[in-house]
Amino acid sequence: MxxxxxxxxxxxxxxxxxxxxxxxxxxxxxxxxxxxxxxxxxxxxxxxxxxxxxxxxxxxxxxxYWKDGQVFxxxxxxxxxxxxxxxxxxxxxxxxxxxxxxxxxxxxxxxxxxxxxxxxxxxxxxxxxxxxxxxxxxxxxxxxxxxxxxxxxSGKWTGTMNLTEPQAGSDLAMVRTRAVPQDDGTYKVFGTKIFITYGEHDMAENIVHLVLARTPNAPEGVKGISLFIVPKFMVNADGSLGARNDAHCVSIEHKLGIKASPTCVLQFGDNGGAIGTLVGEENRGLEYMFIMMNAARFGVGMQGVAVAERAYQKAVQYAKDRVQSRDLAGSAGPVSIIHHPDVRRMLMSMRAQIEGSRALAYVAAAMSDKAHHHADAEVRKQNQAAYEFLVPIVKGWSTELSLDVTSTGVQVHGGMGFIEETGAAQHYRDAQILTIYEGTTAIQANDLVGRKTSRDGGAVAKQFIAQVRAVEAELSATGEANLKAIAAQLAIGAKAMEDVVEFVVANFKSDIKAVFSGSVPYLKLAGVVLGGWQMARAALIAQAKLQAGGGDASFNQAKVATARFFADHILSTAQGLRTSIVDGSAGVLALSEEQF
Amino acid sequence: MxxxxxxxxxxxxxxxxxxxxxxxxxxxxxxxxxxxxxxxxxxxxxxxxxxxxxxxxxxxxxxxYWKDGQVFxxxxxxxxxxxxxxxxxxxxxxxxxxxxxxxxxxxxxxxxxxxxxxxxxxxxxxxxxxxxxxxxxxxxxxxxxxxxxxxxxSGKWTGTMNLTEPQAGSDLAMVRTRAVPQDDGTYKVFGTKIFITYGEHDMAENIVHLVLARTPNAPEGVKGISLFIVPKFMVNADGSLGARNDAHCVSIEHKLGIKASPTCVLQFGDNGGAIGTLVGEENRGLEYMFIMMNAARFGVGMQGVAVAERAYQKAVQYAKDRVQSRDLAGSAGPVSIIHHPDVRRMLMSMRAQIEGSRALAYVAAAMSDKAHHHADAEVRKQNQAAYEFLVPIVKGWSTELSLDVTSTGVQVHGGMGFIEETGAAQHYRDAQILTIYEGTTAIQANDLVGRKTSRDGGAVAKQFIAQVRAVEAELSATGEANLKAIAAQLAIGAKAMEDVVEFVVANFKSDIKAVFSGSVPYLKLAGVVLGGWQMARAALIAQAKLQAGGGDASFNQAKVATARFFADHILSTAQGLRTSIVDGSAGVLALSEEQF
Known part of the structure; x- marks a missing residue:
């Protein structure tokens, strides 16, 4: 399997x-x-x-593959x-x-x-x-x-997000696709969209393109963008499929990874205009698209966790199967490489980062549920704010660590990892897109710094830190060696995050470039501290279960050990990240363009 | 260009x-x-x-590509x-x-x-x-x-290293290829070698294979391995080419990167025996092979610096050309992305790591020259020891950072980076082999920990640290802000390395698994501290030139700024690495094989 x-x-x-x-x-x-x-x-x-x-x-x-406008x-x-x-x-x-x-x-x-x-x-x-x-x-x-x-x-039809154009990537203000109102209330859409995932394929009867475009006389920039539904096939009043719409895939990309997923160039309106219907109100397209984007960002964060898990399983299997060199502590003959300390370190590094990022994402998902369903409006609001704080971290941190984890997965395989047939390299190639699409890590980090931290004066961030501190106190109180070691790193991490939140809030207006110079390190710091917080909670619970006896002792013992690893090897990067953020902008910003 | x-x-x-x-x-x-x-x-x-x-x-x-035994x-x-x-x-x-x-x-x-x-x-x-x-x-x-x-x-012929066999990768004790002595003093070689770089190709008239094999009755393990010359074409007494030898390429690998370089499976002796001649003495093959390996390891370290530099140049070009989003500090229209702080941070991170690893490698090369050529035997000996200490660091650190740098190179390109035609992805795919061949990073790290640090009680390591301390003192004495900031990080780095060398020396015999659990983090720590030392030296010199006036002020200013970046963003990881090494083995070693 x-x-x-x-x-x-x-x-x-x-x-x-x-x-x-x-x-x-x-x-x-x-x-x-x-x-x-x-x-x-x-x-x-x-x-x-x-x-x-x-x-x-x-x-x-x-x-x-693409052939004559169709994708197979x-x-x-x-x-x-x-x-x-x-x-x-x-x-x-x-x-x-x-x-x-x-x-x-x-x-x-x-x-x-x-x-x-x-x-x-x-x-x-x-x-x-x-x-x-x-x-x-x-x-x-x-x-x-x-x-x-x-x-x-039902999965009978599928959907797409059409944002990017050749000149409009991260910057949607540059969108040029036009939507011209027609007498019947529909619009005719004209333009080129690129990087459209599953923009054309043969897996569904219809494809519902959601397309950002500008109506005539719309304001400049992002405030003049509207959202349109442009189906591949028009839908008749009785729900049956009608005429083929003027939205065509003219090519697909040759990519580093996720090769089975067609990445399409879509041409709208080359034959008279693609028929679209406005979603909601004009000029509110970006707002609506952010609904999709936020859902998709969380989903891409889960892709990071997922591809890391897949790479981990493959690496563990290889490390158990591959026999090479004697055990350091002495053995008669060669042993499977999982016995070698550095192979273990690599596997634990993969495992710890996966467990930490999974835990943080699931905790965020529960917050989203509370934000939607809780009976108390105040609780809903708090959970919504907390969830929104975590979304860029789930997206940015989980995907960044997936690059490290899938690369480590190749490394565990040694020379075999570099051979495509082994399969480890696929995960490494596939993962590389995750830090880019649905907003690069920098875009996530800017969201975290701006909308999620500076805007409320760091209030939500500080609530999280307070929870980290509470867990740290609980760990310290137990006296158990692993938990105390975790507490020590958690304390350093919490302090680092406090310093950084203070730095962000204090300098956001006065020295915005200095703050944004540290935005990605801040995102990573938040990831390791909050992931470390979840690992610490897990260790507390698992240790309590171990002490209570019964249950799955092996699982609980592994959970404590993995949390310990996380603390000493992942969370321990917090102090260095703090330095990069608080002291690091001088080095980031010193050079002129010509000096590069 | x-x-x-x-x-x-x-x-x-x-x-x-x-x-x-x-x-x-x-x-x-x-x-x-x-x-x-x-x-x-x-x-x-x-x-x-x-x-x-x-x-x-x-x-x-x-x-x-391979066709009928030939590689084109x-x-x-x-x-x-x-x-x-x-x-x-x-x-x-x-x-x-x-x-x-x-x-x-x-x-x-x-x-x-x-x-x-x-x-x-x-x-x-x-x-x-x-x-x-x-x-x-x-x-x-x-x-x-x-x-x-x-x-x-002259480049008329080329050479190969034939070590690896399917069951013998990092562990050469498992080599099974046989060499049977003949009456004329030659040997007949039989066996399969894999991962043979340029084991067959059409660029030279002859290929000189250097092959590890066992003679009959040779001792078990690495002490029974001999080195043989097995040319593709026999060489006549007059130097002209003779008969085709029985060494054939039966296939080449389909790899993640460095695809133009044929990675061959070589079959020796399928048609009666490949004719080989013994190099030096029997059973000393590994020792001779290490001569090749050490030269090649340094060379692979340079590959890391090199591919990182190539990726950096590409990323800088893209960042200057690609226009997207307004300047954070306010601009009328969109600007080239090199104006955005996180793009700068990425470019500086690439640049700083390249400059640091280049400097360390060149300094090591000069030590090698002194070790070979200096008139004073004591100076030769000291330089040889210092050079040998640096070889695993040059190999391991430069290649590990090339993974980060080439991945960052893709990231700078955003979505375009994931499209193969852009070319950024090739560097990322190519780099991934560098941490594996000629000894994985773990093999380098084990060499650093064992032969290079523990064996002399950390003497050479401490000599390096003393030099780092001296530069730190010089920096502190200047009073210049950037240099003082660099001194602060260098002090933390030097202390971390002192602690770690002490830990390695103290525990090598008593708790070898704990020490080897931290071997790769130790290698990385040594890389950032010694690379940071070179960057600090460079900053001192550049700052002095700036103060003296004249010369290339722009270059010198950039050198100081890049060293400052290195200190705050790369060297600042030292303390975390120290934690991983000194406290981290508990987490590395806790799980049983079944718990993975």
Whole structure:
């Protein structure tokens, strides 16, 4: 089996750290009982291992290809996507009203992790479709919802996000695609969009493009962007498919990784105009697109966790199988390389970063559930703010660490890792896009620094730090050696984050370039401190279970040891990051353009 | 131009840090005057930019291929290699006696850096040939030297290293290839070797394989390995080529990167036995091979610096060209992305790591020259010990950072970085092998911990730390803000390294697994502290030149700023690494195999 979902760790995180029982108690989340959750995860684990994971290498070797305007996906993808839709997996977190299962994000999150771990390229199609569903749910008219949602949620149709243009990447103010109003209330859309994931493919009957464009006389910049639905095939009043719309894929990219996922150049309106309908109000497109983006950003963060887990499983297997060199402590003959300390260090580094980033993401998902479902408006508001603080960290940190983890995965394989047939290199190649799309790490970091930290004077950040401090105190109070060692690093990390939040808040207005010089290090610091906080909580709980006796002692002992590793090897980078942020802008900003 | 050799920085490092004038004063190095060096470097810069760099992308797109036992290299490689040989570039550092130029390693090193930066795949063939030349110079008989050296040094023939077998990678004790003595004094060699770089190709008239094999009744393990010359074509007494030997390439690998460089499976003796001649004495093969390996390890370290430099140049160009988003400090319209603080941070991070690792490697090269040429035996001995201490660091640290630098290079390109046509991804894929071949980073780190640190009780390590401390004192004494900031980080780094050397020496015998758990972090710590030391020296010198006035003020100012960046962003990781090493083994070693 090339991928086995880490159900034990997923359930531990959901139950012990993210508070599944609290989520289950929320109005509207009553179906998400522990038993239901476990049953769903087990079924998803089976499906992803047996059906989806097996297509991963095939997709790398025989990627999607373009011919005469059509895109043909890797053999097996179409059938697998049909099974995916029919089993209801697209609809886990979407409203029952439109055919979904209406389950909490906390449950959807491990489901999504499994899908990505099994096959990043495949899972991108549902990820983008989720985004389209979210946007229509929030900003679409009743007619839009009636026309599109059921088929998107059932997996009969898929969705896309059309933002980027050749001159407009991170900077959407530069969008030039035009939407010209017609007498019948529709618009004709003209323009070129690039980097459109699953912009064209053969896995669904229709593709619902959500497209950013400007109406005539719209204001300059991001305030003049509107959002349009431009379906591949028009939809008749009775729901049947009508004429082919004037939106065509003219080429797909030849990429470093996620090769099975077609990355399309879409040409709108080359033959008279693509027919689009406005979503919500004119000039509010960016706001709506951010709904998709935020959902997608969290999803890409999960891709980071997922591809890291997949690489870890492969590396562990190789380290157990490959026999080379004697044990350092002395052995008669050569041993499997998992006995060698540095191989262990590499595996623990992978494992610790995966567990830390998974825990932080699931905890964030539970916050999102509370933000949506809690009976108390104040609790909803607090959780929304906390969730929004975590989204750029989940996206940025989980994906950055996936680069390290997948690279380490290659390294564990030695020379075999460099041979494509081994498969370790695919994860490394695939991961590299994660820190780029749906907003680069710098974009996430700027969001964290600006909207999420400076805007409220660091209030939410400080609430998190206070929780870190509380856990640190609990750890220190136990007297257990591992927990005390974790507490020591957590204290250093919390202090570093305090200093940095203070620095950001104090200098944001007066010296914005200095603050943004440290934005990515700040994001990484927040990741290691908050990931370390979750690992520390996990260690406390696991240690208590160990002391209580019974249960899965091996699992709990490993959890404590992994948290200890996280503290000494990952969280221990906090002080250095603090230096880079607080003292580091002089070096960042000193050179003139000519000096480069 | 896709690559322009950074001559200014190379010459600064050679003159100011590595002491070219001292090297030039050594017996036998009189030809390496400042003028000669500059002329040679300028010519090599021209050759690598115009002839070699232009073949880099072509090699990735149309790699070497195998057909019926023959390997055909990328179009243009054969002609370029002929020019390379005829211009004398293979012979820069080799003895004039056999047609080389007999110039110091300090001069050969930038020449080699340029070649690797221009084209890693191409440059591997000379790199392996250098190794074969070194081995024959040291261990070959006069007849061996007469038969092979001139043609290897002229580039007419090339060399290979045949160590690895399917079951024997890092662990050469497992080598099974057999060498059976014949009545005429030759041996018949039988076995399979894998991962043989340029084991077969069409760029040279003959290929000189140096092969590790066991004679009958040889001792078990590494003490029973001998080294053999197995030429592709036998060499007649008059030097002309004779019969085709029974050494054949049966396949080449499909790799993540360095695709133009054929990685061969060589089959020896399938048709009666490959004819080999013993090098030196029986059972001393590993010792001889280490001569090649050490030369090659330093060379691979330079590959790390080189590919990082290439990626940096590409990223700088893109950052200057790509216009996106307004300046944070306010601008009317969008600006080139080099104006954005995080893009600058990324570029500075690349630049600082390149300059630091280049400086350390060149300084090591000068030590090697003194170890070979100095009139005083004691000075030779000290320099040899210092050089040997640095070799695993140059190899391990420079290549590890090249993974970070090339990944950052992709990131600077945003979405375009993920598109293969852009070319940034090639450097990222190419770099990934560098931490693996010629001994993985763990192998380098074990060498550093064991032979280089523990064996002499940390004596050489402490001599380096004392030099770091001296520079720190000089910096502190200046009162200049940047230099003081650098001193502060250097002090923390020196202390961290002191603690770690003490930890290694104290625990090497009593708790070897704990020590080796931290071996790679120790290697990285040594890299950042010693690289930081060189950057600090550079800053002192550049600052003094600035204060003296005149000269290239822009260059000197950039040097100080880059050193400042190095201190706050790279050297600042030292304290965290110390924690990982001194406290981190508990987390590394806690899990049982089953718990993974």
């Amino acid at each position: 090339s991928y086995v979902a880490p159900l034990k760790d997923m359930l531990f995180v959901m139950n012990e750290l993210a508070g599944l029982n609290e989520v289950n108690a929320l109005p509207g989340c009553e179906d998400a009982t522990a038993e239901t959750v476990e049953a769903i995860l087990e079924e998803k684990a089976r499906f992803t291992s047996e059906v989806i994971a097996t297509l991963n290498w095939a997709g790398d070797q025989a990627p999607s 996906t890797t053999k097996g993808f179409k059938e697998a996507f049909k099974m995916f839709g029919e089993a209801g997996w697209q609809g886990v977190q979407h409203p029952a009203e439109f055919g979904g299962q209406g389950l909490p994000k906390l449950l959807a999150t491990p489901c999504i992790e499994m899908l990505h771990a099994a096959n990043l390229s495949f899972a991108l199609c549902p990820l983008l479709t989720d985004g389209a569903i979210e946007a229509l749910l929030t900003a679409g008219s009743d007619a839009d919802k009636a026309t599109y949602l059921e088929n998107l949620i | 896709s690559y322009v050799a950074p001559l200014k920085d190379m010459l600064f490092v050679m003159n100011e840090l590595a002491g070219l004038n001292e090297v030039n004063a050594l017996p036998g190095c009189e030809d390496a005057t400042a003028e000669t060096v500059e002329a040679i470097l300028e010519e090599k810069a021209r050759f690598t930019s115009e002839v070699i760099a232009t073949l880099n992308w072509a090699g990735d797109q149309a790699p070497s 290299t990328t179009k243009g490689f054969k002609e370029a290699f002929k020019m390379f040989g005829e211009a004398g570039w293979q012979g820069v550092q080799h003895p004039a006696e056999f047609g080389g130029q007999g110039l110091p390693k300090l001069l050969a090193t930038p020449c080699i850096e340029m070649l690797h930066a221009a084209n890693l795949s191409f440059a591997l063939c000379p790199l392996l040939t250098d190794g074969a030349i070194e081995a024959l110079l040291t261990a070959g008989s006069d007849a061996d030297k007469a038969t092979y050296l001139e043609n290897l040094i």
